[in-house]
Amino acid sequence: MQKKEFSVTPWEVKGNIDYERLIKEFGLSPISSLPRQFQENFLFRRGIIYGHRDFDKVIEAVKNKKKFVMMTGLMPSGKFHFGHALVLKQILFYQSLGAKIYIAVADLEAYNTRNPNLSELRKTAIEEYLINYIALGLNPKNCDFYFQSQRSKDSEKSNAYYGLANRVSRYITFNEIKAIYGDITPGKLSSALLQVSDMIHSQLPEFEGPSQVVVPVGSDQDPHIKLARDIIQRIKDYKFIQLSSTYNLFLPGLKGGKMSSSDATSYIALTDNLDDTSNKIKKYAFSGGQNTIEEHRKKGGNPDTDISYQWLRMFFEEDDKKLEKIYHDYKSGKLLTSELKQILIDKLNKFLKQHQEKRKKAEKLVDKFLLI
């Protein structure tokens, strides 16, 4: 058997990911025909959201204007970068469709697997994540933003959420845990079970009651989805509706491969200085171009491996026609790497300048999210 040259788990993403193979291995369904609302979203349209489980039930809910919930989480560590912002694009999309949004700050998971300092984690969650979310357009209305360590100011809600996290442990064996996660620590197991509650507790009567939940994730989070889906089928004393999930490509790091908070040359943070950003793109962004201008004019570049192009495709250029032109111009050699980089830099700098202005207003809105 051939050795896999990539590895995708909730705690590690390594190598160049073969998404078609992932779809097969994970048993996902490819995203195929989608109704208008979804086609209008470039993440769906361009296959950046590439796979799903039971997503038709979400499409049905949208069609029939039925209440549904989008749930996601964030790990409060490191800088908030464009990889994280890709998740937020999805949150905003579902919010525009009328979904109730649940956002869990995985501070207990971070405590158990990274940094055992809850107040530091809380500060990071607010300053790096929440303020950026608000600046990017997250609306406090119909949005339940919470910390795993402080689920609610309503004790009935808190008791229901934590009680469920404990009860789900009944429905899984250690052999199944090993099959899903490999060898894990008690801290990771507790976090995984709490995450099951994060994904399904909106269905409890203390919250929204029974309604469809969709969890958009990167493929690395699929083990958590599988665990929750297995458990849902087994719980007999409360009728949970099976989860839907979608899977998105990872925004690649500047140098190709994974974007990682622990490597500042792999990402651009939303609070990065504009000059630094330009330099980072020029210096690190992996190029699909040729070694000399002459060669490039002759042979053309490869947009599929070019990070600047990929960032335009996956984040900064939502206009398909403009993107197509860039694609063909680069491929034909008409557009040079330095010019392609400059298109990204201009887009990025415009974005960051506006964003950093919006952050100032966003800071004043933080309390609206913390009073739930």
Place this chain on the structure above:
Amino acid sequence: MQKKEFSVTPWEVKGNIDYERLIKEFGLSPISSLPRQFQENFLFRRGIIYGHRDFDKVIEAVKNKKKFVMMTGLMPSGKFHFGHALVLKQILFYQSLGAKIYIAVADLEAYNTRNPNLSELRKTAIEEYLINYIALGLNPKNCDFYFQSQRSKDSEKSNAYYGLANRVSRYITFNEIKAIYGDITPGKLSSALLQVSDMIHSQLPEFEGPSQVVVPVGSDQDPHIKLARDIIQRIKDYKFIQLSSTYNLFLPGLKGGKMSSSDATSYIALTDNLDDTSNKIKKYAFSGGQNTIEEHRKKGGNPDTDISYQWLRMFFEEDDKKLEKIYHDYKSGKLLTSELKQILIDKLNKFLKQHQEKRKKAEKLVDKFLLI
């Protein structure tokens, strides 16, 4: 190596227990010199509470009139019998010493390891346990009686309690879990970690803050104590005071061996009918007497193996002089088995008659314990 002829774990107690060996194997300290208040309690005085960990800190707290906490739990299953009532004697004793009492209804543990029906478990906890506790004298003042599934009506308290249960998972490995419990299920592991929070959460600022906690247990619960003590030493982001614990003998079952809720001929429940009770004692209570009256008069009986005598010693006869007389009369053959049984039956029936009257009043006081 000699095979052990008994086994004591949190989920099973089998065989005839050699308490001296338990003290050695578990690394407990024997109960030795005790101040007056403790000597006045027959459970301490007679060595029914036979071992401890760090109990001197509780003695110090009592001497110096410092605030301290007594924590215990109950498993809401089966009938409330005299084995359970022995725990309550200790609760009442600590309440009389001024301790704040924490009583956890382990309904989530019961859900995960026995019966996944929380409303049934709640009903059993109230009707079989709480009402008997109240009838036996439990005072709602200074007593925090709670369900694991509904820690508090104050969300800050609930969040703190459940958050702690999740965080403690960081401080233990699966190898250590195996060394303490053997092979367990995820449900049992979750329950064990929640139980750590049950034992230590009173020390959080949301509850009593730092103060000594004593957990009186039967030896079968020592693994939970060990787990909590190990974890306490490792948590660095909050300073927990090390737990104290005491260990009591099990009230033996009627036929000798273990008293078990699943064998109605092994116990007497506090709601049992008086006639049935007399018959059960006559029929099942294991006797230390001789086969014939003549032989008994000549050789005498053995109070150490006689269950009726043991029940008098461990529960019904608090007067040392009366107990001593019974001991010697039985040993000398002056007291016959039928007469010894009748002493127990008279005591028991008097107790049950009064108790069952008190239960009626107790039913009206239930709400005082459920409004916390």
